[in-house]
Amino acid sequence: MTYELELDLKRQRVGKHGFKSHNHGHNHVHNHGYDHRAEKLERIQGVRKHDRLHKNGDIGDIVEYDIEDEEHPINLICLLCKDFYYNNWVTGTGGGLSIRDGKKKLIYLAPSGVQKEKIEPNEIFILRDYQNGEEKENEIKRGYGYDGLIDNYKDSGKYLYTPNEIEGVRELKNTYKPSQCTPLFLSTFKLRNSGACIHTHSQNAVLISLLIKKQNYFRISHIEQIKAIPFLKEKRNLRFDENLVIPIIDNKNFEEDLTDSLQEAIERFPNTTAVLVKRHGIYVWGEDIWKAKIYNEAIDYLLEIGIKMIQNRIPLSSEDGEDVYDKGGY
Numbered sequence: 001m002t003y004e005l006e007l008d009l010k011r012q013r014v015g016k017h018g019f020k021s022h023n024h025g026h027n028h029v030h031n032h033g034y035d036h037r038a039e040k041l042e043r044i045q046g047v048r049k050h051d052r053l054h055k056n057g058d059i060g061d062i063v064e065y066d067i068e069d070e071e072h073p074i075n076l077i078c079l080l081c082k083d084f085y086y087n088n089w090v091t092g093t094g095g096g097l098s099i100r101d102g103k104k105k106l107i108y109l110a111p112s113g114v115q116k117e118k119i120e121p122n123e124i125f126i127l128r129d130y131q132n133g134e135e136k137e138n139e140i141k142r143g144y145g146y147d148g149l150i151d152n153y154k155d156s157g158k159y160l161y162t163p164n165e166i167e168g169v170r171e172l173k174n175t176y177k178p179s180q181c182t183p184l185f186l187s188t189f190k191l192r193n194s195g196a197c198i199h200t201h202s203q204n205a206v207l208i209s210l211l212i213k214k215q216n217y218f219r220i221s222h223i224e225q226i227k228a229i230p231f232l233k234e235k236r237n238l239r240f241d242e243n244l245v246i247p248i249i250d251n252k253n254f255e256e257d258l259t260d261s262l263q264e265a266i267e268r269f270p271n272t273t274a275v276l277v278k279r280h281g282i283y284v285w286g287e288d289i290w291k292a293k294i295y296n297e298a299i300d301y302l303l304e305i306g307i308k309m310i311q312n313r314i315p316l317s318s319e320d321g322e323d324v325y326d327k328g329g330y
C-alpha cells in the first residue's frame, strides 16, 4: 500500500467518525499483563515512517516523526497515556501528559477530551519551546514565549501542529482542543525547567487530599520509597529519614484556573517536584519524561501508604509526634 493510500484511508476514517467516535468505547477489561509494545505498534501502524507532520503558522521547524523511534516524544505520549490509563490514573479522558524536547525546542501535548488509551500519533499538539530569556523581542510582542502561551494557550495559531490539521477534522462539530492542563504544564517548564509533566486523577491523590484537613501539604518520612524522590536544593535524592513534602492547592471549576495557585505552590515549596490538587489529582514533573514517570509512580505509592498509615493512626512523619491523632489529625 502506498503512503498516499494509507493516509487517505486514515483521513477517511477520521473524516467519517471524527475523534468523538472514540467515545463509543467498549468496556475495557483492565489487563495488567498487556504487551505495551505490541499494542503500540498495532495502534500506530498506518502512520508512515518518518512522517512529516503538517506545519501551522510561520514559526518553528517541520517535525520529523519516526514510528520506530521508541524515545520519540509522540510515541512516548501514546504509550505512557495507555500505561497511565491501565493504572486508573487517566480514566474518563481526565489527566494528561506533556513532554519537552529541549534540543529540538519543541513541546508535545496530549489532546484534551480524548480517551487516553486511544491517542494516535497525529492527535498530539506541538508547540515551539521558548527557552526562558531566549525569546526574540518580536516573538514576545506577538504573544509568544512562555508567558504568552500560558496566558493564551487556546490560540491555535501558536501551535506548530494541531490534530485539526487532519483533513476533514475542521468540518466536524467537535474539533480537537488543546488540554486545559497546558498552562500548568508550561508553568513547570518555565519555573522548574522540567522536561516533562504528568497530570493524573489518581484516587490516592484525591483521597489523601481529603484526609489532610489542617495542613496545606502532605509530609511523610521514614519510608524507603522516599529515596526515589529528588531533594532539589542539594541536587540529590531524599534520604530515608528526611521529609518528602508535597503542597496541596484547592481545586477550581476549570483546570486552567489552577495555574496561578500551582505557580505559587512551586515558588513556596522550592524543593517540590509535585503539587496535589484537592479533590482532583496531582501534577508531577521531572528533568525528563523517565524521571517524571518514576517520581509519579513513587509518589503514588507514598500517597497510598500515607492513606493506610492515617487509617491505622500511624504518624506520617517523625516531626508529627505520637499524639498527632489525639490533636485532631492532619
Ligand SMILES: [Zn+2]
Residues within 6 Å of the ligand: 094, 095, 199, 200, 201, 255, 280, 281
Ligand atoms: Zn485534571
